[in-house]
Amino acid sequence: MPPHQDSAGRPIVVVTGMGVVTSLGAGKADTWQNLIAGHSGIKNITRFATEGLKTRFAGTVDFVPAEPLSSPELSERLADLAADEAVAESGIGHRGDFPGPLFIAVPPIEIEWEQRRQVAAASGANAQVSYSDLIRTAAAGKFTPFHERFMFGSVANNLADKYGTKGSPISLSTACASGAAPSGMRLIRNG
Numbered sequence: 361m362p363p364h365q366d367s368a369g370r371p372i373v374v375v376t377g378m379g380v381v382t383s384l385g386a387g388k389a390d391t392w393q394n395l396i397a398g399h400s401g402i403k404n405i406t407r408f409a410t411e412g413l414k415t416r417f418a419g420t421v422d423f424v425p426a427e428p429l430s431s432p433e434l435s436e437r438l439a440d441l442a443a444d445e446a447v448a449e450s451g452i453g454h455r456g457d458f459p460g461p462l463f464i465a466v467p468p469i470e471i472e473w474e475q476r477r478q479v480a481a482a483s484g485a486n487a488q489v490s491y492s493d494l495i496r497t498a499a500a501g502k503f504t505p506f507h508e509r510f511m512f513g514s515v516a517n518n519l520a521d522k523y524g525t526k527g528s529p530i531s532l533s534t535a536c537a538s539g540a541a542p543s544g545m546r547l548i549r550n551g
Contacts, residue, residue, distance in 0.1 A: 377450030
């Protein structure tokens with residue numbers, strides 16, 4: 361077996377740095393300290409209204425501000441915190457100049473209700489507002505920031521710019537299973 365290959369002849373892939381953000385804290389140290397102190401990350405949901413919902417508690421990360429609140433904004437903030445810790449721990453590159461590509465698992469990117477209401481009101485539709493009305497209005501100019509924020513690759517594109525990664529950023533979204541997908545390892549293994 362040649363060096364740097366596994367028993368199947370594939371290049372060995374190693375983790376050089378890790379970053380985490382959990383309901384117990386930002387970073388491995390905070391998360392671990394809160395875990396061994398017996399603290400729970402499960403609490404009442406405070407980031408959004410829960411009236412009419414069956415579930416009112418969860419393991420939320422509500423200590424990370426995301427204004428205006430939206431799924432891609434929060435996802436980017438969380439990914440930035442985790443990436444910063446992972447890059448620092450790896451000792452490979454730094455924010456602004458990272459020598460490799462960016463592969464990121466993201467939740468589904470969808471326009472939020474608050475932004476949807478604003479775009480719908482501006483669409484000029486007299487009857488039921490369609491998804492096409494929303495997209496047309498969002499792309500027309502006034503809502504360009506919404507259009508750019510809710511594009512599927514916005515989180516990866518913004519992080520690639522911040523970290524100066526090389527090559528086109530890749531986004532994977534398979535809902536809750538995104539983080540467990542081995543696609544990043546396969547891409548690294550295949551060069």
